[in-house]
Amino acid sequence: MRRWVLGTIAAISFTSAITLTGYLGWVYWDSHRQTELFHADNAKATNTVEISGSEEEPKTEPQTITWEKRPKRGQRIGTLRIPSIGLKVPMWAGTDHAQLSKGVGVHNLGMPGESELVGIAGHRNTAFRHAGKIQIGDLIILETDCGRFVYRVRRIWIADKDDRSVIRRTGEPVVVGYTCYPFDSLNSPQQRYIFEAEMLADQ
């Protein structure tokens, strides 16, 4: 009887361990596949973005819009493009894993083009894998049904994961994107790598 119990325990334990190992492998394979998909060659091909105007011109207020219909959680908002790192990913409303696994998630604050902060979250091993290469001055393009909005990165910093002063209503047309930091940490990351971009007046 005791042997039977011990044998069952051993069998269940080994089966679970093998299953978990397989699951871990699948997660890594899937994230690798998604990374390849998000940072595809076609995104790299469109590395240059045509925008009118130049930095020398006097700054004017960017033209903002208001989304009449707020997208529901899980609904696609548009596409995020960061040409400098060859990124082209779909944007989804909500920041749960369901959305982050398919691209980047957008907080329920401002929507692209609005005069409000647009909070964008992305996984460090998929969409924002190369977020560390983003530099000040890089362009961030949000393509939606309501229009195409170009932002320029103006600030990059690292904050605590519980810092609630990052994603909040500011009334300013900015995009704040973030991902886990350190990028290659095996532990659960306690920090976030954040970049902030302001909307360009000349789209």
Add this chain to the structure above:
Amino acid sequence: MGKKKVIMKRVVVLMFSTLSIVFVGGGIYNVYADGSRPLPLVEDILNSAQDALIPPGEIRKAPKRKEHSVPETPETPLEQPDLLTEDDSAPPPQKDEKDEKDEKSEESQRESVQEKIQPGPVSPAPKAVQSEPVISPVPVPDPKPTPEKESETKSQLKAKSASQPKAKSAGSVNSGADAKEEKGEKMAKTGFSPLPLVQMIGGLLGLGGTALYGMRRKSDG
């Protein structure tokens, strides 16, 4: 000597199995408490359901009552701190008109209680508003002299700041909403940590190994 060896072996097996169970338990805890796995958390599902229930328009409506409540409330020294705490602690977005009514009834209850507490012919709350600079001749010990002043200045400041953002944001966001939104949203979990899973795998292998060892030992004996 042989008996001692058996006891030692049992102790080692027990320790090893306990350690394995702790490993597995720790891994499961980390996976669910930390949210480092790519599976949906129960709390996430609940949050999403809650978000779906509350339209953003309703969240903006809720703090409106504070704008009205600031000039209406009498400036009694005991009531002002209440007002302050109410403003400081941002109300949850679920608060609606029902809560508003409840709070009003609570306030009225508090007022009646304070009236009972105040000794003898001390002037009631509305009188104090009218004759603010008048100093009462009776030396009533004031339990909270500084919060009164602070609250007065704060209420004045809030009244000023309430009008400023209104003009800025076309009336959609008011002072209460600003106070609430200053806190901001929590940042999402954007990383997958394999450590808890590895920990679980190690624990399970240890548990299985211990069970196999126990089985073999039993058959040997």
